[in-house]
Structures are given as C-alpha cells and as structure tokens.
Amino acid sequence: MCSHYEAPAPQRVAETFGVEPFEQGKLDLYPGYTGPFVRHAEDVDAESQEPVEALPGSFGLIPSWSKDKKIARNTYNCRSETASQKPSFRSAWRKAQHCIIPAAAIYEPDWRSGNAITTRIVRADGEVMGIAGLWEQWRDPGTEKILHSYTMLTINADDHPFMRNYHKPQDEKRMVVILPKGLYGDWLKAPAGDSMEFMRQYPADRMTVAM
Template identity: 55%
Template sequence: MCSHYEGPTADRIHHAFGIRPDGPVQTDLWPGHRGYYLTSGGDSGGLSVSTGTFGLLPHWAKDVKLARRTYNCRSETAAEKPSFRAAWRQARHCIIPAEAIYEPDWRSGKSTPTRITRRDGGLILIAGLWESWSDAEGLQVNSYTMLTINADQHDLMRHYHRPEDEKRMVVMLASGAIQDWLTVPAGESAAFLRQYPAERLQAEATG
C-alpha cells in the first residue's frame, strides 16, 4: 500500500506530457493532500491534468476526512466496496504521476522509510480512480485513489510493510499504456492490473 508519495511539479508535468496544470500543488503528498492526476482529454483526445484530494471521496462522503481511509483501493474488491464501486463500474480511470513512492522496510526489525523510483528516471504512472464530490456548501472537490494488487511474489515490493501483513503494491503502468488505461471500459480494466517489473525499479533507504 502507498500512503506517501512524491508528486511532480507543474514544470515536470509540462515536460513529461506537454500540458501545464492550472496551479501548483503539494509535492510531499499524504492522504488528504492535493496532487495532480491525469484523465483522458475526451472527444479531443490527448490528456487532461487536474488537481484533487489524495483519497477518494464518493458521493455519500460526509466530509474530506474520509480521504484518510480511501487513498488506496484493493483492485480485487473495487467493484463491491461502497467507497469505490461507482468509480470502478463507470470506469473513471486516472493516472497519478509520481517522482517516487515511499514504503516501510521492516527487514531489520524496525521500520525504515524507503524511496522507490524508476531506474530510468521517468515518472511512476500509477493507475487509479477519480471522483467528483460536493461538500455541504456545494463546492466541487475532485479526488483520487491508487489501485493496488498483491505483491507477495514481487522481487522488490515483497520486502515492504510488516512481516505478518500481506504484501501489496500500487499498479504501475508502462508509458505506452497511458491512453489505453484512461479509455478502457470497466469490463476490461482487470487486464491492466499487473505487477511492474522489479528490475525497472530501484529502492533507497531514507531513514
């Protein structure tokens, strides 16, 4: 699971995708913080970049505090869980770009924060779901969640989180799969829920 990640700057988004966000957001991101996410450009094609809350807010959410519990979505149960099923069934797919994600390494017997990046220096492209929610004053709030899969057999990601816990990882997409993920219908979403090759990632302890 991923509760902490390093988001790109507006300049990095522009350089990577040729689109410039409307305004800056936080780059040291935790649940409830605001970051960038990408969606399909619709009939015009291409990509669109939006800002939203890290942690999905379904239509029935009472307030933004729910984001602290909905920042990751188990792909195996996305179609049934009340927090995620509308976004999943309506294929509200997005991509969350990240410079790095952070996971705890417990192999020493204590938690060591670890920064995980792509070896080629590219942005990690995390498959996610997005929602639009209105607060009590009618203000529209966009939000997003990261999809996760089992990582018990992944050569890198199996080393993180507590020894007794199931190992999970976010779904990382290849650069060539961006448009396919953003436009695929709900019934074909599962084809994208694959492990990113361990040899294309690198990890560095930060604590």
C-alpha cells in the same frame, strides 16, 4: 500500499503527459493533501489539441455519498480485486473513471531490520511513475463546490522480487499499479470490463531505492 508519495514538479508532469502546465503546492503528499491526477479530457472538441487533462484532487477518494472529506484518510489506496464491490470505490470502478497519478517517488516501510525504515522508491530509469487510479467528484454540502479526488489501485505483491521486502513480515504484500508509458492512453480510455487487464506488477528490475 502507499500512503506517502512525492509528486513531480508541474512542468515535468506537463512534459510527460502532454497536459497544460498547472500550479501545485506541496510535492510531498499524504492522504487528504491535494495533488495532480491525469484523466481523459471530458470536453474535447474538434479544435482541442489535448485528449487528456491534469486536475487537482484530494489524495484519497471521496465518494459522492460521503458527508465530509474525512473519508479520504482511509481511501487513498484501493484493492483492485474488490474495487467493484466496495461502497467507496464501486461507482468509480463501474463507470471506468480511470486516471493516472504522476509520482516522482513512493515511500514504503522496510521492516527487514526489525524496525520500520522509510524507503524512497523510484523508477530505475529516473522517469515519472504513472500510477493507475480512480477519480471521483464530490459536492461539498456546505459550499456546493465540486471537489475532485483520487485513489491509487493496488495488487498483491507477495511474489514480487522487489516489493515483497516492504511492510511487516506477517502482512500481505501490496504494491501500487505502475503503468508502462505505452499503456497510458489505453488505461484512460478502457471500459470497466477491461480494467483488470491493466492490474499487473511492474517489473522489479525497473524499480530501485533512491535517497
């Protein structure tokens, strides 16, 4: 599970995903903070050169029925195995509202010493992580403004040589779904019935700890 991650610099996101440059405030993100997510562009015409777009959104999915934004504190990760049934996520899952969350690093607690040691985890090749997620839009009942939000999809990692080292010993091990770059386009365009095909563990030898 990931409740803390580092967004890449906007220019790096633009170069990695082929999107227009954008403004980004904080790069060190927690639930409720605003970060970028990449999705298939909704309005693509014949002259459009970009099939994808980057949008700002709340880290923590806010379903359309929510009364306020506080729910984002509990919806920043989504178990892929139950996404189609959970009230907070099922609409986005069934509508295949797929997105990719760019991350320079994720942070997880290493409990092997008996104490939680916050650990910065990156791709071994130094490239941007593309984390599979779901996006949603919510209308603020007070201002009528539309707010976008997103959640990171997770899978079991009990047998993952790298990620099984994180979180408390008695807890189930989970990890976010890091997509291979070659699957970015396929994930964004995939129908709901194919979503689980992308829920795979990222190879342990392609992940490392960095300062």
